[in-house]
Amino acid sequence: MNIFRTILILAFAFLAVFGEATLSAPRHLLGAQVDLLPALMVYAALNTGLPTIALLSVLGGLWFDALSANPLGISILPLALIGWPLYWRRDLILRDLPFAQFVLGAVASAAAPALTLLFLLSGGRELLLGWGTLWQWIVMTAVGAVTTPFIFELMAACHRALGYQERVEPGFRIDREIQRSRKKLRP
Amino acid sequence: MFKQKNYLALGAVVFVAIVLLSLPTRATARLKLAVGSWFLPLFGLSGAAQQLPADLADSVLPRRELLQQIDALRRENQQLRSQSVQSLAITRENDQLRTLFNWQRTVPWRLKLAKVVMRDPANWWRTVQIDLGTRDGLREDLPVITDAGLVGRVSSVSLTHAQVVLVGDPNCRVSALVENASRDMGVLIAGGTLDTSLVELTYLASSANLKPGQTVITSGLGEVFPKGIPIGQIVDSRSVEYGLYTDARVKLNANLGSLEQVWVLFP
Numbered sequence: 001m002n003i004f005r006t007i008l009i010l011a012f013a014f015l016a017v018f019g020e021a022t023l024s025a026p027r028h029l030l031g032a033q034v035d036l037l038p039a040l041m042v043y044a045a046l047n048t049g050l051p052t053i054a055l056l057s058v059l060g061g062l063w064f065d066a067l068s069a070n071p072l073g074i075s076i077l078p079l080a081l082i083g084w085p086l087y088w089r090r091d092l093i094l095r096d097l098p099f100a101q102f103v104l105g106a107v108a109s110a111a112a113p114a115l116t117l118l119f120l121l122s123g124g125r126e127l128l129l130g131w132g133t134l135w136q137w138i139v140m141t142a143v144g145a146v147t148t149p150f151i152f153e154l155m156a157a158c159h160r161a162l163g164y165q166e167r168v169e170p171g172f173r174i175d176r177e178i179q180r181s182r183k184k185l186r187p
Numbered sequence: 188m189f190k191q192k193n194y195l196a197l198g199a200v201v202f203v204a205i206v207l208l209s210l211p212t213r214a215t216a217r218l219k220l221a222v223g224s225w226f227l228p229l230f231g232l233s234g235a236a237q238q239l240p241a242d243l244a245d246s247v248l249p250r251r252e253l254l255q256q257i258d259a260l261r262r263e264n265q266q267l268r269s270q271s272v273q274s275l276a277i278t279r280e281n282d283q284l285r286t287l288f289n290w291q292r293t294v295p296w297r298l299k300l301a302k303v304v305m306r307d308p309a310n311w312w313r314t315v316q317i318d319l320g321t322r323d324g325l326r327e328d329l330p331v332i333t334d335a336g337l338v339g340r341v342s343s344v345s346l347t348h349a350q351v352v353l354v355g356d357p358n359c360r361v362s363a364l365v366e367n368a369s370r371d372m373g374v375l376i377a378g379g380t381l382d383t384s385l386v387e388l389t390y391l392a393s394s395a396n397l398k399p400g401q402t403v404i405t406s407g408l409g410e411v412f413p414k415g416i417p418i419g420q421i422v423d424s425r426s427v428e429y430g431l432y433t434d435a436r437v438k439l440n441a442n443l444g445s446l447e448q449v450w451v452l453f454p
Contacts, residue, residue, distance in 0.1 A: 014225075017226075017308065018226055018229050020308035021226075021305040021306060021307070021308045021316075022230075022233055022304075022305050022306075024306055024444075024445070027306070027444070028444065028445075031381045032310050033306075033307075033308055033309070033310055035308070050192065050193065050196040051196070053196070054196050054199065054200050057200050058200060058203055058204075061204070062207075062222050063222065063225070063226075064308060064309075065219065065222075066219050066220075066222035066223040066225075066226075067223055067226065067305060067307070067308055067316070068307050068308050068309040068312060068314075069307055069309070069312035069314045069342070069350065069352070069356075069358070070309055070312070071208060071215065072207050072208070072210070072215045072218055072219045072222075073203070073204045073205075073206075073207025073208045074204075074208065076200060076203065076204040076207070077200075077201065077204045080197065080200045080201070080204075084193070084197050087193075088193065113310070116309075117311065120311070123208075126357040126358070127311040127312075127357060128310075128311050128312065128313060128355075128356060128357055128377050128380055129311060129380065130379060130380040131380070132379055132380030132381035132382075133310070133311070133380050135381065136310045136380065136381075140310075
């Protein structure tokens, strides 16, 4: 892992939050605004280290709350609570399979708004809730599930195009070299 | 060791979240505005990108069409001028009558045009941000309207931008009046979560004589919204709490789903 991947994830999170605030097409078409941060957190938890997960939780949550009427900091905990369990158990997850990414994206995208709503309601906030919220939650879950494998592909492509390439180990090894000598063998 | 590092990192994130959530409201608002200002360059870029197709379309518009538009605008200008003269005469007459009856004179509100730059990314709030801030004289609780009707009120202001909480959000309650014979009064509260054009008018008298199509305007109570701003039309009504009071659904005049430009009212 290098710092480039962290920068890439944070840049993507920044653009995702900006896009969610400015693009109203999903709201018009699907009746709900989609959130890409949970899907991005799935990628970060499965491919990067703790500092990146912590940074994405804090900065992603802060950016989202700054552009929203949410209390500042309320979105940090849901993102962290999605990232950590995935990070702990990532060795047991078949993270390269698109289906696994799809399922994890769905779970993360369903859990993030549910946890945020839980925290907001626990804080005594009055929210715009109703039967339509259930539809919005389904849309957020479905779109999050579909976009997660794409985010994995996109990040991999960006990393291949812009990041440092891994050093390829040559087949030649100095300790395996057959020592030849011009000296004639003595009879 | 691995687990300890994990817990430390998680603890640090939880600590940051708790500190942020327990900050005083004023400090949180300032911090929110500071973090929100990181997006200003992107807002600028986005605005320029949206303006570009319009500029291109203007530059290739034929001369004949431009002349037609100028002609139409001239006619409209003449009509508006004559209407303005009439309204000035009415205002003068109104002032004279108010002086005669010793009534308090109403101060006309000033209008400032603002562009909607973004919407709330969360589905459980109904807010937008506009490109006016404290440098333009904006402050909290100023009413925001369109030419169709009421939109909401300013909820927080930064130097260059302001957040407007829209009608239909739980944090924007409006005292409203139905334009019927009994002048029934109620409070506008949040409506449906999916349809932004419908809101609920509640706490109407149980004897309210409501019919679909009746106009709803601001009542002027509450001292945030001036009296007489059109809000919408009654869709239907029902008796609630065993006939204790009446609720009605109101279809908003302003299309909150596709707001582009709004007017901020200054006293």
